[in-house]
Amino acid sequence: MLKSPFKIALLLGATIFSHAVANAGELTLFSRDGFDGREMTLRATTPNLVESGFNDRASSMIVRSGRWEVCEHVGFEGRCVVFEQGEYPTLERFNDRISSVREIMPERGHGGGRHHGGRRGMISLFAERGLEGDAKRLRRDADDFAEIDFNDSARSAQVMEGTWQLCSDAGYRGTCRIFAPGRYEDLGRGLRGHVSSARMVDAEGGGGAGGGQRDGDVELFSSSGFSGERLVLREDTRDLTDFGFNDRADALIVHQGEWEFCKHADFGGRCVTFGPGRYERLGPMGNLISSVRRVR
Template identity: 35%
Template sequence: MMRLPGLFAAAALALGVAAGPAVAQERGAPPPQGDYWNTCRNVSTVGYGPNAVMTAQCQDRYGRWTNTSLRVGNCTYISNIDGQLQCRSGGGGGGSWNGGNQGGGRPPYAQPQATLFSGLNFTGQNFETTREYSNLPSYFNDRALSLRVARGMAWEVCSDANFRGNCQVIDRDVPDLRRFGLGFAISSLRPMDGQGGGYPTYPPYPPAPPPPPPWGGGGGGGGGFRPSTLLMYPSVDFQGPAFETRSEYSNLPRQFNDKAHSLRIVGGGAWEVCVDANFRGRCQVFDRDAPDLHRFGLAEAITSVRQVR
């Protein structure tokens, strides 16, 4: 009879494990709390104390699963920001290992500051903000020629209102926005990590697309949007034999790698094009035809492409 409490406890523990949510694959310290559980999977931890590291696969704004790691340190709350784990409270957490400063990181509540200038090289009138603008005031809409961003911060700037058109993510000072095709063209901007003004209002996560086959081609347009067609031409103004795709390519075929001078999008949607394989290096999102990629610094430079909406 004295063993019954122990049996009841064991039964209760078994039921709790069966009914409770999925737990992290702990190999070190328990993972911190956070809302990343809603959009991350395969969470695991390695190590303890300041050197503890948490790894996971998290969905970005388009629903794609990406590998991400974060030196947890003293973080007490973690979020998934566009596919990257980020420490939102606590100190000494360190930076993300996916483009952040390893071992350093930014203060968890640093104000993300961006300053637009009407002249080149940060001259002329200026417009300073620490928050998102879906449509800049008329006196500074389509007026900027240069841009400064606070150290360690990243901002998305777009040529149209509501974060549409030609969009670029910028994490450093830009003395001449014409290099990005954004001179006298910025209409909306927002901090990319949501600090200082709330999280960016991304659409709900669509289902994750299937993984691309090993040769780098894709399968359809992904989840959450209707597939469209991308045409890339070896000459300006859509001249010459076109390379046509409705699929993602992490590395274009050799005969059309670094060859495009113009591009067309048929059937709506938007495509991301990047200068390096696996969607690395400088990337740009197009939702309309581009008769001359020289304007965007992308002539004879595109290596990977994918539809993003």
């Protein structure tokens, strides 16, 4: 027996709806640290948390799916940071300061701008250390920050998508460094307060989007279990203070080679060598690493 057009349309609509729900992002805010207290789950853009009675009340959160931008003022104004899927038992500088929330949806291809073979990119630059102060968000290359009124202003950054090169001079000249996705609370000597150009680049050893390339030889994480803030290293680092990561690493991944991790700057104090592998917890070296160098 043939189904009626109405039934077919109804079944098709239900399928599309269930697929959309399955792929929608979901974020839960909690009024206390450690996922305690009152909670509110969001699945859609919320430009004003005052209306839900949750303005400036969130102290922890869980991003169950999607990528979410949280902002300190209504209408997505003020300082904003993007959070990936994961658990955040404390919000630190955003504690009791979130007023608007929205999911960052993948961009669809369109004309205009440089997209580097279809890859997307997004970086936020901040005028103060610790992702504070005036901010400038980029989605494409900028070869002269004087044109965007942010020359020699950036002191910290958050890379949400892509791998970016920041340079001290216009035209991608001078001191340049590569920044993979992560939070950089201090751009370090040579770039702190001296960034004049930025562009998307291929990650070292990679040749385009996808492909499972790694970002660097070593990854440091500020929380056990490979969570929290991340710092990617490809070369010897005499003082992690320059990257705002001194005494902060509590987990690490070594992708290649053998690396020595030391308690003091300039490879002083107690040092421990880690070969290729994933180290979910650093035990006695947790939150004590100040310098890193490759030994083999």
